[in-house]
Amino acid sequence: MTTLRKASSNAARRSEASRQAILTAAFDLVNEVGYAKLSIEGIAARAGVGKQTIYRWWPSKGMVLFDAFLMLGEGSDGEAVLPDTGDLEADLKAVLRATVAELNDPRYDEPMRALNTEIMHDPALAAAYAERLDGPMKELKRQRLRDAQRAGQLADDLDLDVAVEMLWGPLLNRWLQRGGPLTSEYADAVVETALNGLRPRR
Amino acid sequence: MTTLRKASSNAARRSEASRQAILTAAFDLVNEVGYAKLSIEGIAARAGVGKQTIYRWWPSKGMVLFDAFLMLGEGSDGEAVLPDTGDLEADLKAVLRATVAELNDPRYDEPMRALNTEIMHDPALAAAYAERLDGPMKELKRQRLRDAQRAGQLADDLDLDVAVEMLWGPLLNRWLQRGGPLTSEYADAVVETALNGLRPRR
Amino acid sequence: MTTLRKASSNAARRSEASRQAILTAAFDLVNEVGYAKLSIEGIAARAGVGKQTIYRWWPSKGMVLFDAFLMLGEGSDGEAVLPDTGDLEADLKAVLRATVAELNDPRYDEPMRALNTEIMHDPALAAAYAERLDGPMKELKRQRLRDAQRAGQLADDLDLDVAVEMLWGPLLNRWLQRGGPLTSEYADAVVETALNGLRPRR
Amino acid sequence: MTTLRKASSNAARRSEASRQAILTAAFDLVNEVGYAKLSIEGIAARAGVGKQTIYRWWPSKGMVLFDAFLMLGEGSDGEAVLPDTGDLEADLKAVLRATVAELNDPRYDEPMRALNTEIMHDPALAAAYAERLDGPMKELKRQRLRDAQRAGQLADDLDLDVAVEMLWGPLLNRWLQRGGPLTSEYADAVVETALNGLRPRR
DNA sequence: TGATAACCGAGACGGTACGTCCTGTCTTACA
């Protein structure tokens, strides 16, 4: 990879310091001033960088935001995995409660809304998001469900994608549309309802 | 109420023609140029209206969009109701397929994304949306589930809000984040999975 | 005159109270906010009057200002006359010093600049000014000079209009263009120089 | 001075083409549409320039106009001098007739009225005018009078400033206030009256 | 060990849109 760097030739000279300053500034600024007032000009000024440096390396404001999120998750990469105590319901509740906590965290609220806004209007960014950020996370979730499925705790014919979306979709939606209080209790109710289904059991 | 109209006095002079022209222009424009390029200036020009007339009556671009959606649904109000053939699964599939069709309709895609974007960043607008647009729709959905519940087709202790969000949340989310193809088959899978639950049924 | 009022028919119903309020408001406002920020809207608001009432009775902002000046001079009309002590030079110095004092009076500075600005760009207003405000004043000045001429104190073939303008023109000009300090000494110097001429006497 | 240019640094990047386009547009426009309808927006559009480029370099519309006048006189600078044939009266008449012609020239009428209007309400602009435009012209006039004074054609104790203002003031004033026809005959009368004084000679 | 080419900060540039203010006209309700 390092040797290939030279192949793309121009990227070699890219200033890592500027890149970091820009991403940090973008993330901080969106928090401070909100999505509506986030501007390339403001990011450049805050980062102590020329506007051209942003335009040179990123195709859109959304991509800057996207990279800022990527940078955040860079340290913890490794081989993250969802908890598996054997108690699927408890594990799912724990994970969904964590999701609720993150969505309610004021430090991430505005930046995540901003990123979602951009994704909503930019298919290219949506694809990048699906591949780089949401994809790995979703695979983890699918993996946990797959393990449970193998253990006979989930239906054999269960579509894991649908299952994941049925668990997280309601949360995401409540958060984006502010369609109700986003609490641990809600997370628990979603897990229970999803596992048991809407129909009466037996 | 009609007799009290005179009391509020100034709103009485409001031009209904301008109001309609603005809402129509807003809806049409967001479709043609996209959310990012939707401007108050553009709406005013398209509607043949002074900008001040927009600023006088609406607090934000999002509220204009919101009213434009309200206007759309004005004719069909009456006593809409979700289909009830007795076959809950079939009925839900029909309704979710209709939702999918609407979300995929290019005439509504951009306007709805635009509205959702504004909602995402404006709690006041989110509240208005929840009360005036989403609320009535959700009540219809809850009502259909309530009927099924009474008929013994749904669990007695089911939280209908959670149920509704578990059915529609995944669709909304796929659409907003473009997290996969939004097809009738997907709608069917969501209905089946939600009804049966993730766990093996005996 | 009173009887003819009704002949012009519509003017009969004109509200004198509104007229005075408007003129007073115009004069006061131009002083407070300056010519550049003087607006019909502002005058109407200050006068507690509808905008239409101004547009109905005055053709332009300049005419309102003009009438405001007319109103000021209404009380003192009668048969004003310039001092005539027999000492022409002393009399002229006194009058020009009075002019200087008036031009330096902060209460009249802005309003007079405003009026002059409008005159400068509106021939109709200029004509009205020449006839109703400047004309009578000029006639007084001419009259004083005419008396002096008859007494042999001024050249027989002197063009009194030229004489008046040579005395007051320099003052007006210094004031309008702020082309130097506008003092009593300057007024005296102008009188002396004008009376004696530029050439050496003998 | 040339070497210090780099020190002021940012002004170095100023676009000379834009500057000229703006000044030309301003001068032309004020002629075409008149002072009242002269707008920064209009100047920018006519010059093919962003509004910000005007706001960046000029503090007011008046200063733009002022610079436009400066630009006009730039070519002819050198060592202009008033005619000196030895016949002071003839020379002054020639110069005042030229002034009259210029004031009557429709190409300069509106622009000069506009500039004078701005000067009338902006002391800073008035100072700039006095120093850069009116000052040099006045010095020329004073110089011609000084030469005549040395030749014994003017009174020894004559205040040249007063003399200049007594010659040109009446013209300026007639022009600004449209206080009468501005003709060559008037110019001649002013010269004769000023030279001889109002009093009978002998 | 220069030459040279890309990056960098800075920020001017032509533009678009903002949200506000005012214009002159029109409409409503009252006296």
Add this chain to the structure above:
DNA sequence: TGTAAGACAGGACGTACCGTCTCGGTTATCA
């Protein structure tokens, strides 16, 4: 009919950013 009030279409204000550009200055590679 005149009036206070104020909505209306329109247009300019002065500001903020957009995305492009040009300017010197600084690396970092190649001749």
